[in-house]
Amino acid sequence: MKPRHFLTLQDLSKHEFLHLIHRGIEFKKNRHNHQQPLQHMTLAMIFEKSSTRTRVSFEAGMTQLGGHAIFLSSKDTQLGRGEPVEDSARVISSMVDGVMIRTHSHDMLTRFASYASVPVINALTDSYHPCQLLADMQTYVEYRSEIKGKTVTWVGDGNNMCHSYINAAKILDFNLRITCPKGYEPDPSIVSNAGDRIEIVRDPQQACVDADLVTTDVWASMGQEQEQHERVNAFKDYQVTASVMANAKQDALFMHCLPAHRGEEVAADVIDGHQSVVWDQAENRLHAQKALLEFLFAEKT
Numbered sequence: 001m002k003p004r005h006f007l008t009l010q011d012l013s014k015h016e017f018l019h020l021i022h023r024g025i026e027f028k029k030n031r032h033n034h035q036q037p038l039q040h041m042t043l044a045m046i047f048e049k050s051s052t053r054t055r056v057s058f059e060a061g062m063t064q065l066g067g068h069a070i071f072l073s074s075k076d077t078q079l080g081r082g083e084p085v086e087d088s089a090r091v092i093s094s095m096v097d098g099v100m101i102r103t104h105s106h107d108m109l110t111r112f113a114s115y116a117s118v119p120v121i122n123a124l125t126d127s128y129h130p131c132q133l134l135a136d137m138q139t140y141v142e143y144r145s146e147i148k149g150k151t152v153t154w155v156g157d158g159n160n161m162c163h164s165y166i167n168a169a170k171i172l173d174f175n176l177r178i179t180c181p182k183g184y185e186p187d188p189s190i191v192s193n194a195g196d197r198i199e200i201v202r203d204p205q206q207a208c209v210d211a212d213l214v215t216t217d218v219w220a221s222m223g224q225e226q227e228q229h230e231r232v233n234a235f236k237d238y239q240v241t242a243s244v245m246a247n248a249k250q251d252a253l254f255m256h257c258l259p260a261h262r263g264e265e266v267a268a269d270v271i272d273g274h275q276s277v278v279w280d281q282a283e284n285r286l287h288a289q290k291a292l293l294e295f296l297f298a299e300k301t
């Protein structure tokens, strides 16, 4: 039987997505009362890009669920020396119960998954970051109970996070306004797949009017470091400032997947201000991914 992978949010039904949100909330409430459904299970974590939150949350999550995680940097494995992805997938997955991958190309992830005999989790590619959306949606539900029908404004680059917000809007049925400079739009095929819930609004002030949630991300993602200078110029009018936030609903929340660059995509008084929920959002990576690990591994045994 083919293993169940988590490569994009589209691998989940709406019911499953909502189940993960609610299990994440339960895991958070019962954080000191650990059930250990993943005893003797091992997660291999392949990182071809840097990470703080993703590494710590998956590793701590596996430990708390009774299992174990192995950190594999591409610098130290044969993958990094050119061993084929297909061969690596067959070998690594023959020894562990699941594989988490953070890499550049989404194609590498899907090739790995198609040769793996155990579930593969996308921990960020250039195209998507679905694990972050599990945490973001859990955070919204914790603060405001339901996301369905709400308006979310994405400010900035049409990047991997933006693509995962588009997928989440389709599955959970919220409206997503994307405000970005010309030339930095999300992939049109991902936008069109989500139907009329997605709107591109050039003016960031306008895009935030009556928003329930305003969210942003860095202007230059990992792998785009050489474009930093030109991106700072292109995005200079797309900073989430207090004046931009003032257009949103009074009780609007602010989110950022982190790491953040204060003074670039977000002003310090916004990310450190009263509407910001970024610390809960970051912590929820742990709880949301424990729900995901349980869903993919424990329920299949």
Ligand code: CP
Residues within 6 Å of the ligand: 050, 051, 052, 053, 054, 055, 124, 132, 257, 258, 259
């Ligand atoms: N948000 C996020 O994925 O953070 P890291 O890059 O630190 O894992």
Ligand code: NVA
Residues within 6 Å of the ligand: 124, 129, 159, 160, 161, 217, 218, 220, 221, 222, 257, 258, 259
């Ligand atoms: N868009 C960012 C997200 C980091 C968590 C990046 O890919 O670098």
